[in-house]
Amino acid sequence: MTRCKGMGRTRRTAAVLAAAALLATACSAKGDADPAGGPSPAGDPAAGRNAPSAALAPFYNQKITWTACRQGFECGKIKVPLDYANPGGESIQISVIRLPATGDRIGSILLNPGGPGGSGIEYARAAKSVLTPAVLSRFDAVGFDPRGVGESAPVRCLTGPQLDKFIGLDGTPDTPAEVDALATGAKEFAQGCEAKSAKLLPHVGTADAARDMDVLRAALGDTGLTYLGKSYGTYLGAVYADLFPKNVRALVLDGAVDPALPPVPDVNAAQARGFQVALRSFLADCFTHTSCPFPAKNIDEAQSRIGTMLKNADQTPLRNSTGDTRKIDESWATLGVVTALYDKRSWPVLRVALSQAFKGDGTTLLRLADVLIDRHQDGTYSNQTEANMAINCVDHPYPKTTQAYEQAATAAQKESPLFGAYVMWGSLPCEYWPVPPTGTDKPLKAEGAPPILVVGTQRDPATPYQWAEALAGQLSSGVLLSYDGDGHTAYRTNSTCIDKAVDTYLITQTPPKPNTLCPKVT
Template sequence: MRGFARWTALLAAAGLLMTGCSGGSSGDDTSGGRTGRAQPSARSSAAASPLPSSLTSQRLDWGRCRATADFSAPGADWQCATLKVPLDWSKPHGKTIGLALIRAKARGENRIGSLLFNFGGPGSSGVSTMPAYAAVVPLLRERYDLVSWDPRGVGASEGVRCLGDREIQAAEKVDITPDTSAEEQAYLRNATAFGKGCKKDAGELLAHVSTTDTARDMDLMRQVLGDRKTHYFGISYGTQLGGVYAHLFPRNVGRLVLDAVVDPSADTVGHAENQARGFQRALNAYLKSTGQDPGQGSRKIADLLKRLDANPLPTSSRRQLTQALAFIGIVRPLYSKESWPTLTSALDAAVQGDGSELLALADDYNGRDPSGHYGTGTHAQRVISCLDNKQRLTAQKAKKLLPQFERISPVFGPFLGWDTAGWCHDWPVAGLYETPEVSAPGAAPILVVGNTGDPATPYEGTRKMADELGEDVGVMLTWRGQGHGAYGRGSACVDSAVNAYLLSGSVPRNGKVCS
């Protein structure tokens, strides 16, 4: 897939569990307050720790990217380079790691500078996504160098692989909504094995892949690229990264766009509830579009998932459609309204006893290719989110939460309720905070874009982000649409407002709504 379609798929492959990171067998921290904000002294320490000139004065050796269909397309002229950053930002003179960067230089005159992109996850590769996404932003390339990168722990930037392909495929048979003590223990053992695999592969890097680490990388990137201010476009998890960057370096904020906004005020349980609510809303909209009653349609899908829990469906391959794979297959098309007909076909086939289409959707989401090789986006997603999040809910606490999750969504609630305990269960390193600090007093206006029908990052997070960025900083732009994100999804109103802000610095009226 190319252009927007490819971008949608790549975002989807890193979206669902973006904020579902919690869990653990030791401790049961469930406080929902604001006491765990990220490193209160982070901004002052950033200013107080000068970097060695070996980092700030490094010259990027831009060269040809490895040959792929996207990089070698006529007129693509993509360049790649490696940026050195400290492994441990508290020891800037110590060991370094390399971050893979990609750019396409501005085509027109009156160049503004570099425009950095993060496509979400956490765990999405900017190096592989940027060339495809460039088709969505041709106007921006007239005045910006389009720049993205693989954040630390992702892809070509010391990318982490926690399990092998056979182990991942075997784990797809684990019951994600345990009904018995034996299933619960298997669920938690699988989580422990994943964390141990991450520790074995990543080593000391596992404690240095946080959002705060990547925000600091961004500011060094700004300096090395020769930009006075950071201009940035963050999507999905990329909005959290943008908010943390603005908090750490408010005076370096240029023009920042945050699209498909993660709620910075939500803790582990709050994020899981948000996503259950968001995906249920999207499912309701889908069911209405097919002439079905949302309540009845949801119950039918929930019943299908319950049947699969005990009796997986056969497929055209040798694999079976398990409950876990069916769940992911249902989630995948909800990221884009254009994919709803695919969901109809897959559900119809499953009701008739064939799980092949839902399995194909799940494989697409999980980055599994026809040869059985899995991508590592979800591995990076987990190591970053589990380091960011200090909460570790027990299975006992998750079970107590299940009724409220099921009230929010009979389809998505059971999985996301259990996920609060399973995602970071028995994780090898401690998490950093309960919720990220994004307040950015003194920063230039930041454009915060929300879609009322967003399944993965529900619209309520847009207002929370704008409020927490601070008065005269967070500027809200709303689109009444469907799908994950707003820019580049067909709204001329949204696109023109974002383009005007990035290209001419024209800040839209706070609260502007696009229908």
């Protein structure tokens, strides 16, 4: 989905409350321009599958100048074409960070946390949590902000107060007037992006980001790409493999998306169902704790109580003790619930947040929401929400009538009463997007690539497990590794089985047996 009403965020350190640990993310709305449909590097269809064209040679031959940037990290930049169809034209800079390997170095491992719009630099800063000591010993951990994101030619659209207003719009409109208000907000978002970032918007698609990754691979001196991508990062990795199959060394795609599905209605509806499943898992666990605010211990009744609280917030906002002026309405409260569903380690925070919300206080839900959308205490935002929208809207064909979103939202609401309409309406700005999409939704095969490891969590709320099955089946060399668990993504979330299989593959290029299932961790 888009609008990034929280459903798209990187795995990051959550300092919201003591129990919040790392909050997993990924806008499951995939995000890739069709690798075959977009322009090939320098207009040469073979360029991505063999050597770079002569026009791209200056980019591929560049060397990174590294400078120390705190805590043992080194920072640098590379240049890439703004438009790969015109590599002799304007260029942009991609910001890069690395943590050098501590042992017998194999090469570099590139990291992407998801989104789209998540900062790979921020993610790499947490490398000691993202990767195991075994992997950190053998690889330089390398993060980069994809084009349009963070420190790499960022897309900008709205001010902080404007984003507050946009995210707080009624995401489940019940009347024509509410639909009109949401449509107006979506249109203003699109217009803001055009006003501030018109030159960038046609060139922030995932296919171009994948091409940037290959330039980065060459600049790092690696003959083959080693990569860990989470959530949307799995799509970026699959697109890379489809464009550059001979340049793949080892790709781990964790929390996979299905590139063949259109975002409206299929992706959004599946994600809404995923959050509904995750909520049921949370509630079943909640009933085992004395701090659970549902004494009846009935999942359906508990879901209904949460739904009533959210609907009531639509009419009478919850109290906000953060000191800012935001009204904690249904949209902000829903976003807070969704945030905690990304990671089982945040469930204790959600128990507290719901207990408070049932008493009229939405402060903890709001703080959770702020973590996911990267809103800072001073009211400013990273550009994650804007980049998320810009990448998604150029990567996929979206409906161009509000009626189509309304019909899709009604259908999704029947399957996922708490999240269906909210997720579906989140893509509405793409109806008004000022540049046309460059991609189509179709399977990616990456024919000729070595084994690619696809990791799926069976009760993943943001990227449903069937998407991992689908991607592993589409890739000509895909190998599925499954985890009987909860939460978004599996690697480094307390499963020794998953971590060992991923580490072995990254270091030795030997994948686990196809369809290996790692047991639930209790």
